[in-house]
Amino acid sequence: MHFDATFYAFVALVILLAGFVYIKLPGKVTGYLDDRATNIRRELEEARRLREEAQSVLAEYQRKRREAEAEAQSVLDSAQAEAARITAAANVEIADMIARRTKAAEIKIAQAETQAIAEVRSLAADVAVAAAGKVLAGRVSGAAADTLIADGIRVAKEHLN
Secondary structure, three states: OOOOHHHHHHHHHHHHHHHHHHOOHHHHHHHHHHHHHHHHHHHHHHHHHHHHHHHHHHHHHHHHHHHHHHHHHHHHHHHHHHHHHHHHHHHHHHHHHHHHHHHHHHHHHHHHHHHHHHHHHHHHHHHHHHHHHHHHHHHOOOHHHHHHHHHHHHHHHHHHO
16 A cells, blocks of 8 residues: 555644644643633623723712812802902991091081181170270270279170170
């Protein structure tokens, strides 16, 4: 029998495959592939769990952001209300101060007017007494004249002041 190269290649292939089966290579390859599939499945589960956790954390932060925005708006609203209240109070105080100062100025003007009138009356009384003294001095003379003039001046001052 004559064997060619194809026959020897076939025999070598059968021996090689028998060797693979003898050393349990298909079981090892299958085990390796099973382990690899298990690792991939585990990594996918871990990735899914991490994604869900990230989504829950994102939702929590969005909720906290909304709460912070609402609180900031509340603080802003209360600050604006407080500013309006302070402005209103300041306007009332300014109006009261203006009223008090106006009243004080009116009182000072009235006092100055009263004082001016009193000074004019006093000056008029002094002038009238002096004029009366000159008139009486011209008409009456002597010691009786001096007594009459002094009494007249004293009485006129009492009545005019």
